[in-house]
Amino acid sequence: MRLDVDGDSKISLSDLQATCARLSYVPSKGELETMIWEVDETLDSAVSWEEFSLCYRRVRSDTTGLEPRAFYNLIDFLMLDSSVAGVVSKDEARQLMFMRHGKGMDETQVDKLFESAGGGSTITLPQFLRYTAEERDQIAKSVVGGGGSLLTKMKAVQKDKIRSLKSTSSMGMSK
Numbered sequence: 557m558r559l560d561v562d563g564d565s566k567i568s569l570s571d572l573q574a575t576c577a578r579l580s581y582v583p584s585k586g587e588l589e590t591m592i593w594e595v596d597e598t599l600d601s602a603v604s605w606e607e608f609s610l611c612y613r614r615v616r617s618d619t620t621g622l623e624p625r626a627f628y629n630l631i632d633f634l635m636l637d638s639s640v641a642g643v644v645s646k647d648e649a650r651q652l653m654f655m656r657h658g659k660g661m662d663e664t665q666v667d668k669l670f671e672s673a674g675g676g677s678t679i680t681l682p683q684f685l686r687y688t689a690e691e692r693d694q695i696a697k698s699v700v701g702g703g704g705s706l707l708t709k710m711k712a713v714q715k716d717k718i719r720s721l722k723s724t725s726s727m728g729m730s731k
Contacts, residue, residue, distance in 0.1 A: 566602035594624035
């Protein structure tokens with residue numbers, strides 16, 4: 557399935573609307589605008605090939621679960637849907653996971669994905685997006701760990717860095 561529906565070498569709001577409609581998914585205009593905004597480095601309200609590639613690489617290497625991934629999740633679903641049927645079968649999901657991870661693939665992730673959608677043999681885009689949002693939230697919670705907000709933890713790390721820099725600079729001045 558082609559994301560750049562109008563063929564202008566960029567993925568725009570209308571391209572995403574058409575793609576999602578073909579997948580029986582009708583997100584709000586705001587959701588689609590946010591999807592583009594998260595990866596739109598040039599702020600032209602569209603996603604270029606470079607931005608597309610950068611988004612994909614960033615999310616694939618993200619271990620925190622904090623990298624914006626709404627656009628990536630759409631791409632991932634389209635990659636899983638090798639039959640271009642608008643649904644993903646377990647076999648399609650397993651095949652792509654094997655291509656990505658080889659023999660080290662964890663098949664329980666595929667099983668969890670399909671169980672979250674009611675245990676059927678296929679999954680739709682809305683079901684896939686719900687699952688990926690839940691997974692992202694779990695990753696983010698594990699990164700934060702031990703309670704407290706991520707912002708609080710980030711501020712604490714920043715204060716420690718500032719304290720460390722101050723002590724390093726004051727040591728250099730006393731010589």
